[in-house]
Amino acid sequence: MSDLAVNIQTPNGLTYSQPTGLFINNEWVPSSSGQKLPSINPATESVITSVHAATASDVDLAVSAAQAAFHSPTWQSIVGTARATLLNKLADLVEANQHILATIEAMDNGKPYLQARGDIEEVFSVLRYYAGWADKHYGQTMETTRAKFTYTVREPVGVCGQIIPWNYPLGMASWKLGPALACGNAIVIKAAEQTPLSILYFANLVRSAGFPPGVVNILNGHGGECGAALVQHPHIDKVAFTGSTATGKQIMKLASGTLKNLTLETGGKSPLVVFGDAQLANAVKWAHYGVMGNMGQICTATSRIFVHEGIYEAFVREFVAYVARISVVGDPFEEKTYHGPQVSRAQFEKILGYVEVAKKEGAKVILGGGVAAERPGGKGFFVSPTVVVDVTPEMTVYREEIFGPFAVIVKFSEEEEVVRMANDTEYGLAAALCTSDIARAHRVAGKLRAGMVWINSNNNSDFRVPFGGVKQSGIGRELGQAGLDAYSNIKAVHLNLNLVESL
Ligand code: NAI
Numbered sequence: 001m002s003d004l005a006v007n008i009q010t011p012n013g014l015t016y017s018q019p020t021g022l023f024i025n026n027e028w029v030p031s032s033s034g035q036k037l038p039s040i041n042p043a044t045e046s047v048i049t050s051v052h053a054a055t056a057s058d059v060d061l062a063v064s065a066a067q068a069a070f071h072s073p074t075w076q077s078i079v080g081t082a083r084a085t086l087l088n089k090l091a092d093l094v095e096a097n098q099h100i101l102a103t104i105e106a107m108d109n110g111k112p113y114l115q116a117r118g119d120i121e122e123v124f125s126v127l128r129y130y131a132g133w134a135d136k137h138y139g140q141t142m143e144t145t146r147a148k149f150t151y152t153v154r155e156p157v158g159v160c161g162q163i164i165p166w167n168y169p170l171g172m173a174s175w176k177l178g179p180a181l182a183c184g185n186a187i188v189i190k191a192a193e194q195t196p197l198s199i200l201y202f203a204n205l206v207r208s209a210g211f212p213p214g215v216v217n218i219l220n221g222h223g224g225e226c227g228a229a230l231v232q233h234p235h236i237d238k239v240a241f242t243g244s245t246a247t248g249k250q251i252m253k254l255a256s257g258t259l260k261n262l263t264l265e266t267g268g269k270s271p272l273v274v275f276g277d278a279q280l281a282n283a284v285k286w287a288h289y290g291v292m293g294n295m296g297q298i299c300t301a302t303s304r305i306f307v308h309e310g311i312y313e314a315f316v317r318e319f320v321a322y323v324a325r326i327s328v329v330g331d332p333f334e335e336k337t338y339h340g341p342q343v344s345r346a347q348f349e350k351i352l353g354y355v356e357v358a359k360k361e362g363a364k365v366i367l368g369g370g371v372a373a374e375r376p377g378g379k380g381f382f383v384s385p386t387v388v389v390d391v392t393p394e395m396t397v398y399r400e401e402i403f404g405p406f407a408v409i410v411k412f413s414e415e416e417e418v419v420r421m422a423n424d425t426e427y428g429l430a431a432a433l434c435t436s437d438i439a440r441a442h443r444v445a446g447k448l449r450a451g452m453v454w455i456n457s458n459n460n461s462d463f464r465v466p467f468g469g470v471k472q473s474g475i476g477r478e479l480g481q482a483g484l485d486a487y488s489n490i491k492a493v494h495l496n497l498n499l500v501e502s503l
């Protein structure tokens with residue numbers, strides 16, 4: 001059994017028992033192949049521990065457990081109000097454990113502890129929000145003819161395969177678990193290779209909250225192996241994924257064999273448009289938050305900033321000064337740190353590669369553009385917050401998702417021109433605009449091809465509001481009431497009231 005948990009000492013002085021197994025049927029089990037996955041602390045580059053990595057046969061076991069749980073009399077007979085009680089218990093346990101959960105995420109992902117605390121607060125808030133919905137997600141009655149009574153009911157989809165990324169490990173898990181459990185589904189969820197630890201700690205809370213065995217199964221494993229086995233498993237009814245557009249496309253292909261219900265939340269290259277009449281200090285603040293928050297590892301990052309020529313110089317000057325002042329690089333466990341390492345060496349090198357490409361193609365780096373000199377101990381995947389100007393639409397850094405602290409600034413003169421440039425991308429996740437003209441704000445919000453638009457703010461999503469993209473940024477919506485629709489099917493029932501006359 002000792003192989004299924006390990007004692008860990010965290011950088012902020014906690015000691016805790018870290019589960020390392022696969023969580024199937026409310027039990028900890030080893031991977032059948034003995035395969036392990038090491039997890040690294042990106043601030044120190046040292047291995048924290050290794051966890052069991054699921055292969056296709058482990059996925060089979062987890063899916064069978066979920067299937068049995070889904071069809072069990074216990075789960076089939078449970079009503080929405082009772083599911084709400086379970087979700088609320090889980091939320092209370094997450095809240096009570098927020099210090100350790102945030103510590104694990106800061107250590108495993110590299111994000112500053114205080115930001116991780118914000119993420120965990122979102123986790124228990126999302127669970128409570130969906131607990132509230134669990135007994136309020138109704139069907140309809142509809143008038144047809146006098147001879148029949150017709151209504152719809154909302155039914156769970158069945159067994160859901162959920163694949164989560166590493167940028168907000170438990171946050172992204174909660175967006176998927178909350179609505180799926182509120183609707184009465186059973187789940188197999190897979191964490192990302194880079195951040196396998198917090199969800200294993202969370203698994204014990206799922207069991208303590210009282211969820212029946214098999215309703216929530218939690219796996220770690222490689223995307224191409226465990227993830228691929230999950231998304232093409234014939235007994236998985238729905239796949240929900242957050243991650244890169246390239247992997248989203250793969251998943252769509254793999255899931256097509258059994259025509260699965262899909263929700264995909266993928267990449268972006270979102271624009272922020274700063275008009276000449278914007279309040280400069282407000283625009284600067286939100287521009288920074290939108291691309292430098294979470295070390296730029298945000299799917300909705302507004303990584304292309306369009307600034308009107310009338311305020312271009314002032315904006316660039318203020319923005320660079322603001323980034324340099326607020327994005328304090330350092331140890332994720334120090335209170336003053338805003339900016340930690342990237343999640344992995346691969347991400348770190350990818351971002352540094354884009355700096356070279358930008359220079360080669362003729363753009364100008366005016367801030368950062370390399371390894372952060374302030375990185376503690378001269379180690380870790382720290383990239384200096386980077387600002388690039390003189391960027392034109394054909395450049396690579398204008399078009400590709402970088403997923404790092406890398407802002408690209410582009411000058412514009414006309415509203416029509418900037419709308420065209422903002423929409424000139426294969427993506428359509430989010431957009432933001434700053435202006436003092438309310439008519440322009442609504443007009444431009446209407447023209448931007450994106451699933452979400454922020455006006456005079458940026459990236460301040462809210463779990464009560466639908467989240468998702470258009471174009472190659474994804475399919476379907478998470479969060480809000482829309483999040484429930486993704487995890488339920490509508491069944492139509494036709495009841496004949498006039499047996500004799502209908503003969
Ligand atoms: P990824 O999309 O490959 O990984 C996300 C999740 O998908 C992980 O759990 C991974 O194990 C799983 N996965 C990978 N291949 C799979 C497959 N064939 N079948 C099923 N599941 C699979 O992203 P990765 O490699 O970690 O990051 C690469 C880029 O993706 C980043 O630089 C960034 O641009 C983007 N990304 C976007 C995110 C978002 O929030 N939209 C989150 C993470 C990454």
Ligand code: MG
Nearest residue numbers: 039040108194
């Ligand atoms: Mg890690």
